[in-house]
Amino acid sequence: MSSTGHPKGLYLLFFTEMWERFSYYGMRAIFTLFMIKALLLDKALASEIYGSYTGLVYLTPLIGGYVADRYWGNRRAILAGGLLMAVGHFCMFLSAANYNDTAFAEPMLFLGLGFLIFGNGFFKPNISIMVGQLYPAGDKRIDTAFTIFYMGINLGAFLAPLVCGSLGDTGNAADFKWGFLAACIGMIISILSFELLKNKLIVTPTGKGIGLVPQKKILADHETQTSAMPFVQIVAWIAAAAALFVAFYSVMELGIIGSAIFSITIIGPAAIIADKTLTTIEKQRIGVIYILAFFVIFFWAAFEQAGASLTFFAEEQTDRNVFGTEIPTSFFQSINAVLIIVLAPLFAVIWTFLGRHNREPSSPAKQAWGLLFLSIGYGVIAFGVKGVDPAIKVSMMWLFSLYLLHTIGELCLSPIGLAMVVKLSPAKFASLLMGVWFQSMAAASKLAGTLSALYPDPALPAAPVFAGFEITNLYEFFMIFVILSGVASIILFALTKALQKMMHGVQ
Numbered sequence: 001m002s003s004t005g006h007p008k009g010l011y012l013l014f015f016t017e018m019w020e021r022f023s024y025y026g027m028r029a030i031f032t033l034f035m036i037k038a039l040l041l042d043k044a045l046a047s048e049i050y051g052s053y054t055g056l057v058y059l060t061p062l063i064g065g066y067v068a069d070r071y072w073g074n075r076r077a078i079l080a081g082g083l084l085m086a087v088g089h090f091c092m093f094l095s096a097a098n099y100n101d102t103a104f105a106e107p108m109l110f111l112g113l114g115f116l117i118f119g120n121g122f123f124k125p126n127i128s129i130m131v132g133q134l135y136p137a138g139d140k141r142i143d144t145a146f147t148i149f150y151m152g153i154n155l156g157a158f159l160a161p162l163v164c165g166s167l168g169d170t171g172n173a174a175d176f177k178w179g180f181l182a183a184c185i186g187m188i189i190s191i192l193s194f195e196l197l198k199n200k201l202i203v204t205p206t207g208k209g210i211g212l213v214p215q216k217k218i219l220a221d222h223e224t225q226t227s228a229m230p231f232v233q234i235v236a237w238i239a240a241a242a243a244l245f246v247a248f249y250s251v252m253e254l255g256i257i258g259s260a261i262f263s264i265t266i267i268g269p270a271a272i273i274a275d276k277t278l279t280t281i282e283k284q285r286i287g288v289i290y291i292l293a294f295f296v297i298f299f300w301a302a303f304e305q306a307g308a309s310l311t312f313f314a315e316e317q318t319d320r321n322v323f324g325t326e327i328p329t330s331f332f333q334s335i336n337a338v339l340i341i342v343l344a345p346l347f348a349v350i351w352t353f354l355g356r357h358n359r360e361p362s363s364p365a366k367q368a369w370g371l372l373f374l375s376i377g378y379g380v381i382a383f384g385v386k387g388v389d390p391a392i393k394v395s396m397m398w399l400f401s402l403y404l405l406h407t408i409g410e411l412c413l414s415p416i417g418l419a420m421v422v423k424l425s426p427a428k429f430a431s432l433l434m435g436v437w438f439q440s441m442a443a444a445s446k447l448a449g450t451l452s453a454l455y456p457d458p459a460l461p462a463a464p465v466f467a468g469f470e471i472t473n474l475y476e477f478f479m480i481f482v483i484l485s486g487v488a489s490i491i492l493f494a495l496t497k498a499l500q501k502m503m504h505g506v507q
Contacts, residue, residue: 006141006144006145007203009134010134010145010149011201012201012202013127013149013202014148014151014152015193016078016127016194017127017149017153017156017190018190019156019186019190019193020123020156020187021152021153022157022160022190023085023089023156023184023187024120024160025157025161026160026179027164028160028307028333029160029161029164029165029307030168030180031050031053032046032047032311032312033315033329033330034099035049035050038096039105043312043453043455044457047309047453048450048453049449050307050308050452051308051446051447051450052255052257052258052446052449053117054445054446054448055444055446055447055449056261056442057116057121058120058124058438058439058440058441059117059121059261059439060117060118060121061121061435061438062264062436063118063122064081064121064122064123064124064126065129065431067122068211068431069214069431070214071213071214073211074129074130075198075212077122078122078123078126078127078194078211079191079195081120081121081122081124081126082194083119083191084115084116085116085119085123085187086187088113088114088116089184089187090184091112091115092108092112092116092184094108094112095180096168096176096177096180097177099173099177124438125431125432125434125437128149128418128434129430129431129434130202130210131145131146131149132145132146132422134204134210135205142422142423146418146419147344147347147411149415150344150418151344151345154338154340154344155341156337157333157336157340158334159334159337160333161333161334163182164179164330165329165330165333166328168182169328170328198211240270241267244262244263245259246259257446264439268436269290269293269436272429272432278426281504282426284502285502285503285506286424288499288503289421289424289433290436292363292364292417292492292499293436293439293440295368295371295492296413296417297441297443297444297447298371298484299370299371299444299485300441300444300445300448301444301451302378302451302481302485303406303409303410303448305448305451305452305481306336308449309452309455309477310402311333312455313455313474314332314396317385317393318394318395318398318399319393319395320396332396335399335404336403336406339404340410343407343411344415347411362496362499363416363419363503364499364500365496366412367412367416367417368489368492368493369409369413370411370412371488371492372489373409373412374405374485375482375485375486377401377404377406378479378482379482381402382474382478386475390473418434421433421434421437422434424506451466451481454477454480455471456476456477466480
């Protein structure tokens with residue numbers, strides 16, 4: 001292999017992740033529509049369920065990362081996760097096939113979500129960490145590798161709404177089941193491709209298998225290292241998590257799921273960085289992961305409106321007619337993905353070019369740019385709906401412009417963030433810290449559902465309230481995201497140099 005080429009294993013991981021994301025985004029494209037059109041739930045409740053689901057989906061990678069590092073290895077965790085998700089999608093199919101029987105459909109829906117949540121926890125952090133393990137430490141190709149891997153994610157995300165949306169979002173509530181079944185089939189393809197080719201392709205540059213069950217010596221070392229945490233300290237961490245849960249639940253009224261997500265998002269990372277075996281440099285590098293993970297919460301909370309409030313906006317406020325044919329609402333969720341596929345190679349070239357001339361922005365700076373582009377995107381659509389009567393549908397170009405700017409922001413933030421976690425993590429905590437990174441997305445997704453519930457709905461008896469202000473129209477709603485992501489971007493730009501020092505030479 002040339003120094004500029006990539007291992008063949010990258011393309012197997014690309015293909016495996018593409019089909020897993022096909023299943024995830026295919027289900028997501030019709031999920032809220034299924035709840036409001038077939039199960040007849042109101043938008044606020046559908047948004048809360050959506051936020052709880054997507055939040056828990058990104059919380060469980062902390063468990064999956066720990067189990068893989070400690071017991072199973074990445075390969076077994078990926079297989080277990082894939083099988084659980086296939087079962088989950090089939091449960092969704094059964095729910096949609098019996099949508100008129102709510103006594104069966106609703107429990108089956110939540111059972112399916114449970115399988116998907118735990119399946120993703122085992123699958124997601126482990127396939128991501130294996131991308132970095134294909135390369136020697138310090139290899140400059142890692143950022144580009146994650147950009148290529150990210151194209152696989154978005155190829156699946158592009159195809160999913162088109163296929164699952166065409167099959168499920170037909171205007172007939174009885175057809176949602178076919179969209180969920182297509183998602184199930186996509187997950188099965190993902191599992192089979194990985195299992196058939198992993199032994200041949202998922203290897204290190206020296207030919208050693210990647211993601212195998214941890215060896216006994218490594219486990220023994222891990223036992224010695226982790227035994228430094230006494231029982232009293234373990235109890236203290238559990239008590240702290242319980243106290244935070246009570247505070248979030250009783251004081252902030254976040255509900256059981258929201259309280260669990262936010263308390264674990266705080267305590268889990270704190271317990272890791274308190275490990276006495278970590279050096280000062282390792283702790284500072286982990287600290288960079290945590291700080292950036294906090295800021296990306298604001299990015300994903302706004303970005304994940306795609307599956308909730310922006311879906312409502314596309315359904316009700318957007319003129320979807322093209323040459324006399326109305327485009328299904330779910331198709332709009334493919335815009336971001338197809339733009340990723342088009343723009344990701346360009347960004348890979350840009351980062352490589354800037355790197356050769358020592359002009360490439362640092363990882364924290366790229367994250368800040370991502371937040372800024374996100375804020376501008378919401379600013380554009382806020383301008384587009386300002387003063388427009390709710391009965392009038394606006395051009396789909398406003399939504400397209402938003403997704404274009406969000407895609408640019410995503411390419412600055414997400415694949416770079418994954419690569420950064422690989423480069424900054426100590427080897428013994430690699431999968432676990434990838435789980436922590438996804439944990440920030442758990443908090444963001446739950447927050448996304450809460451914010452989506454503020455979407456102005458004339459059917460509600462009273463206008464939703466945010467920070468003491470009534471949200472009476474779409475302009476005010478979209479400005480929430482302009483302000484949140486814009487302020488986060490400015491603060492992160494200001495912290496960039498300090499974060500670079502904490503990275504201790506890692507680029």
